[in-house]
Amino acid sequence: MPGSQKEKIKNLIHLYRRKRLLKALTKILFFNLSLLVFSCDKLSENNTKFTVKDDSGLEVKFDSHPQRIISLGPNITETFFELGADSLLAGVTEYCDYPSQAKTKTNTGSYLSPDYETISSLNPDLIIINVESSNNPTYQSLKNMGFKLFLSHAKDLNGIYKMIGDIGKITGLNQRADQLIKKISSELPDVSYSDVNSVSALILIAVNPLMTTNDKTFxxxxxxxxxxxxxxxxxxxxxPVINYEDVVKRNPDVIIFPADTLNTAKNSEFEKxxxxxxxxxxxxxxxxxxxxxDDIMFRPGPRIxxxxxxxxxxxxxY
Incomplete structure (x- = not known):
């Protein structure tokens, strides 16, 4: 075989091997990148120490991301599911009914009347509780039992954003939390009519007695x-408790009543x-x-x- 042909064949073999090597390296690169992306968005179990300030102003210290969490608040539970962190929930309250999968979690009672025995048996490494202050009797009882607590009490839109961000930090799902906050923030202007705000409304909280709300609530x-x-x-x-006579004088354009929408008989009675x-x-x-x-009206959470x-x-x- 002439020398020129041998040289040509060698070059072709070299080029072929080089292409195969580049192809293999490309596959390895994409594989590593996919692992990196996945690791950034999965539940974290690392041992990096961090601190998160709760809604009482307390700096809660963590040696690692907790893996057995009890949620004492339906809005807190909804946020865990929305972030894809529901596998970390060891227990929830009896009122945590959304999404439907929340009802499969262990029932720990409510924050007003918790089942302390069940809570203890679940051996949580964190309890996130929805109460107004650390002076709350339930908070104090759980604290005295030696449980690690995080107080979360969202009262408005900014409070919802903070709750989502806090849970993101606690679970290591910061990116998902940021994305959820951006999603809510971007959707609200599309459905917000606060610039017109010309329709007067009576917002009812209860009927007996007749009760409404001021402008300081969610x-x-x-x-x-x-x-x-x-x-x-x-x-x-x-x-405040109000009466029909005063409502008639103020003559609202609309009456808003958060209610059990499935209880049509009760709603018809009230409407009458x-x-x-x-x-x-x-x-x-x-x-x-x-x-x-009433769930979406009373729960300051992702469904705002x-x-x-x-x-x-x-x-x-009209």
């Missing part, structure tokens, strides 16, 4: 984001009562008595955009 914030102006916004009490006692009001005349799922959309869609324009 329920009021949802209503404002939906474009409604609370007729009792200026009250000093967060949840409100129609009889407020028949001259704008809300009754236009049929704007809105029943909305759903609450705003639902509330606005149920309003009848």
């Amino acid at each position: 329920i009021n914030e949802i209503s404002e984001l939906s474009g409604f102006k609370n007729i009792y916004a200026g009250e000093s009490q967060d949840y 009562e409100i129609t009889e006692k407020m028949h001259n009001s704008g809300a009754v005349k236009t049929g704007n008595i809105i029943f909305i799922d 955009t759903e609450a705003v959309k639902t509330l606005r869609n149920k309003y009848k324009r």
Whole structure:
């Protein structure tokens, strides 16, 4: 075989091997990158020490990311599921019913009446509790039992963002938490009508006695984001008791009532009562008595955009 042909064959073999090597290196590179991306978004079990400030102002120290967590708050539980961290939940409250998978978790009672025996048997390395302050009796009881506690009490939109961020830090899912916050933030302007805010509303919390809310609550914030102006916004009490006579004088355009939407009989009974006692009001005349799922109205959590959309869609324009 002539020398030139041998040289040509050698070059072809060399080129072929080089291409195979590059192909193999490319596969290895993509594999490593995929591992890196996955590791950045999976539940963390590393031993890096970190600190997260809870809603009481306490700096809670962690030697590692907790793996057995009890949630004493439905909005907290919803956030864990939304972040894909539900496998870390060892127990939840009896009111944690969303998503439906939450009901498969061990029932630990409620934060008002917790099942301390069940909580102890679950051996949690963290309990996240939804109470207003560390002076709460349940908080103090759990603290005295030696449990590690994190107080989370979201009261408004910023509080929801903080709760999501805190749970992201605690579980090591910071990126997912940031993405969820951005998602909520980006969706709210699309469904927010706070710039018009010209429709007066009576926001009812209870019927017997008749109870509403001022402008310092999460329920009021949802209503404002939906474009409604609370007729009792200026009250000093967060949840003042009112009467029909005063409501009639203020003449709301719409009546919003967070209720068990499945209990149609009870809702019909209430609607009949409100129609009889407020028949001259704008809300009754236009049929704007809105029943909305109390879960999404009372729970400051990831479903805030759903609450705003639902509330606005149920309003009848005339």
